[in-house]
Amino acid sequence: MILRRPVFWLILVFAALMAFVPLHANNVSMREDLILVAIAIILASNLNLMIGYTGYVNFGHIVFYGLGGYVGLYLATVRSWNLVLAALTAGLVVSLFALALGMGILRLRGAYFALATIGVLQAVQSFVANFDPWGRSTGMYVAFDAYERLGGARHALWTTYFLVIGVMALSMILSLGIKISKFGLGLFAIREDEDAALVLGVNTTVFKAIIYSVSAFLPAVAGALMFYKNGMIDPSIAFEFMLSLEGIVMLMLGGKGTVVGAALGGGLYEKLRSYLLTSPKFSNFQLVIAGGLLLLVVLFAPGGLIGWLYRLVPRARKVIE
């Protein structure tokens, strides 16, 4: 089924390019740029499962990324687990957490759900900042011997990079798979009219909780990898509310509800931010420019870049979706 979609192959080619271009050029600077792009795509794609597919705005999506980082780093450094195993376990633990949490807060709708997710983010951050095994607000550091197990820091960071690219590809394929599945149809029904979906026999509570939990898995895995690479984690960078909001911005920019739009928005936004930040002319005004751009998109192109493209070239929809 999914193999017949051109976009599936597009995703694979894209991921392969992301992986091999910096490796071939042996360019770590490019790699460091691209890993942030990949993280942005992961966050935006998985956020899209909630906002784009189900219509539920999640302001606290970053909580999964941060918790994944903590669980993963704890297992990989304090418990000396294998990195891949640690990251997968982190994903699983965080997904279960999300499932339990979702059963509670997904009784709320609309803005109330959005607010609850902010509350969850703040509460979790505060809990971690007081949690001794995870180093309270000073967080955890990765000693160099943790990298030694992966053949030294240089090798370990390349490995981490490829893993992150893999997670990125999986995120997009997951988005695609859900979109073309029956489960996805149920989600769209919830987005369009939840009461009607209920009447039609969609068990909305279960659907919502499952997708909430699914949308937690890959960001948590990515968090584990990313903070391992980063060498340290503390509550303020793990649970950055701003990054959570930026995820929504990326999604809107690209076009919510679409697989490619989410990825495009994530990638472009990150590229733009890092360009503005390092450009001597704009570094003071990076927020103003990013904000202005977002405003223009919201006011004049509510469908995002992809929506704009589809209006321009209606045939593109067939190829891309």
Added chain:
Amino acid sequence: MSGILASMIDGLLIGSVYGLAAMGLSLIWGVMDVINLTHGAVIALGMFGMYILFAAFPVNAYLLLLPVIAAGLLLGLLIYWIAVHWVIGRSQLSSLLSTFAVNMMIIGIGTAIWSTSPYNVNFTLRGITVGAYTFDGNHLAAAGAAVIIGLALELFLYRTRPGKAIRAVADNREAAELMGISSTMVLALAFAIGIALAASSGALVSTLFPFTILSGAGYQMKSFVVTVLAGLGKPLGALVAGVLLGLLEGAVTPFIAVSWIPLIEFGLFVVVLVAFPKGIFARATA
């Protein structure tokens, strides 16, 4: 005087400022169904507004609230016409994002002007000493000002024509139009007042604590908590809920480390949301 009593009084004083900040958010949310994410940035602008005014006119800082409120009204109209008017009636996500975009722009411009270093308004009123505890004069004055502004808003909403028009639009926008009320003008007015309230709370905070252009974010979070506790569109309820939140903080801090406060506060917030989606103080409406 016992420590817990002192702590509760301190909590009550700061709680009224939380309440004032939340009133602005609650008004805008309740009347226009817009979750105003410029809230925190505007609070920060209120802080810097007070800073600039006080540097130019070193009089009693609390007198300067009036120009801050006036400037807040103008700013509110500006933001309304730039970012809010066009998304009224669209999905909630649209207004969330458009106000967030303005938030980014304000923070960006603010950072370019003032960097993110802390500023102070050097104005001190004499405190009141009871036993070993001294209650800061500025805290007392700020709490008083917050309550006065809160009551003034309540009077405005319940006793004046434009105030009633705001309530009518909040209650039923289409019916208000049928009464000859221009809902656009009323929405712009309500937004301006909400922004002015946020700015005035920022101005009050600036007399209490040092601040940076990023300081508004924390008060925005508290405003969310308070607004939800109070129920939407209940400005006076928000003031009361703010005071209660402050009292709660004051009552628990003697017994636990302050670093646990956010966990309790936001945990409570989520539980209340799930249990009472319309707010604890919301009256049942038919």
Added chain:
Amino acid sequence: MDAVLQVEKLESGYGEVQVLWGISLEVQAGKMTTVIGANGAGKTTTLRTIMGSVPSWGGRVLMNGEDVTRMSPHAKANRGLVLVPEGRQLFPDMSVEENLEMGAYSHRARKRQKDNLERVYDTFPRLKERRKQRSSTLSGGEQQMLAMGRGLMQEPVVLMIDELSLGLAPVLAQQLFLTLKSLRKQGLTIVLVEQNVHLALALSDHTYVLAEGRVEIEGDSREVANMDEVRRAYLGL
């Protein structure tokens, strides 16, 4: 005869669905005009499009000969075009008296606010008893009284009432119709959309019958009441 309100070939709808397909009406000063028709015929949409709550896709609305088609609802309300909407549309968090005050919001209505308030309280003594109560705590009949009272507070040039009797006990409905009759006698121009076709035809001067977004039959109410197809389709005779 001068028409206060003229509607010419009005078209409108919701989203992509067209509901009105060229409705033309004339409302004469001091008369009561009724609009009847089956469910979904476009009666409510007609009133809402006249008012501007639903944007018109084509056609014109003239008030005393002036084109007001593109005006917003509040601008029309300020000229005395008053709609008592379907489902009452009160301000639930406001008291009865505040609801009435909101009726007198426009400049032209405010001048006579005091007199009008007395008149409304005279007409509906129940409202006076409950004037401090929140409107959401009123019974259905009381709410309809309040909605009408609020409309009267607006100093209407044309009073348009959508589904006066919907959901009311027959006794109550009768009472409201009597009120309407006396208002008509005092010279008020009234447009009534009504499901209770018997009463509507009995009370009114002129009748329009809508079907599928078009005017099917138009005429003097007594004549319309005697038409066979109307008797069969709407009066169940």
Added chain:
Amino acid sequence: MKRLVLAVFVLVALFVTTGFAQTLTVGFTVSNTGSMNVDSVEQLHGFELWRDQVNAAGGIKAGGKNYKIQFVSYDDESNSKRVQQLYSRLILQDKADFLFSPYSSPLTATAAIVTEQYEKVMLTTGAAEGKTYTLGNHYLFQMFTPGAEYLKGVLDMLKTKDPKAAVAFVYEDSSFSVSVVNPAKAYAQQLGFNVAFSEAYAPNTTDFSAIIDKVIASKSTVLLGGGHYADGSTLARQVYSHKVPLKMVTLLVAPDSPKWGELGDAAVGVIVPSQWEPQTAFKAQYGPSGADFAKAYAGKYNTPPSYESAGGYACGLVLQRAIEQAGGPDTAKVAAALNATDITTFYGRTKFSTAANEHGLQVGHAMVLAQWQKDKSGALVKQVVWPLAAKSANLVYPIH
């Protein structure tokens, strides 16, 4: 024709400049925004003064060549998220020869993971926490005295004045402050003090009322703690406005900043453990004297230097000397020269540990204690009060 002339001119100009002086690039990130902003920019000013003085003197002379210094820097937003991206960029795209650290320990630890891979020397200033140097780095060199030492002098001093003092620790829950306070608490108990109260507060706290009420209830007479500028200055203000009956207040970092004087009466009597003060007259074996540095700094920035500024300048100075000793910018040789460094500059003694488990840790430098006092004219000045050998005024105890 014109173009040709221009091209020739440019070529000649290039040839001339490269022939007489080469350029070394030093890269770093600065917290232009975010919570570390004040401290980080003061450190940057130290860097810049050093660069300007070196270049004005014709560059660093090593191995018969002259090396001018140029900086490349980015804003790290006080956040470690982009630090690795930016340091990779500094190393690979901007071809930085040497690196200075960002401000603060967490950012430095994150940056070090990149710089170590490329075997780039990175000198650190505002990264006092000792833990960073135990992670296994080889090219990281710390200019500041490690955190564990910060409050020991205060406790020694207090022991001579008031051995019965009840001590309260109120400190920022950040890696730096925790790394300072935990050893200090143990040391206080070892000296026989009553530790009456201890609580950490979240970074970016602005309302200290609750903690202050608890300090009052604990009947503490001495307060030690703080963190960085924003929270420290706020804490001091509120301690003052709540009239907490304290005999001594010692805060980390914040009171060292020249901005501290803006606090007015709330500033009086507050003590800060300092890496360096203008009054401490070390006999410089290398570089300017303390007085010359302070004068040049005040001339450029219209404000006296803080120890962050001094640390920044000293950072450059130590690097400069290592390059000179190494006879050029070769990283391995410079690193070896740094390993062998044991020098006293205006900033005091600098010596790096070469032990494998704490390579690069600062082991030579000692701290002083400075107290804000009113001079005869009533103006606020910072005086060195400890160690007694270096004092410029007597300790005022109790404050009020």
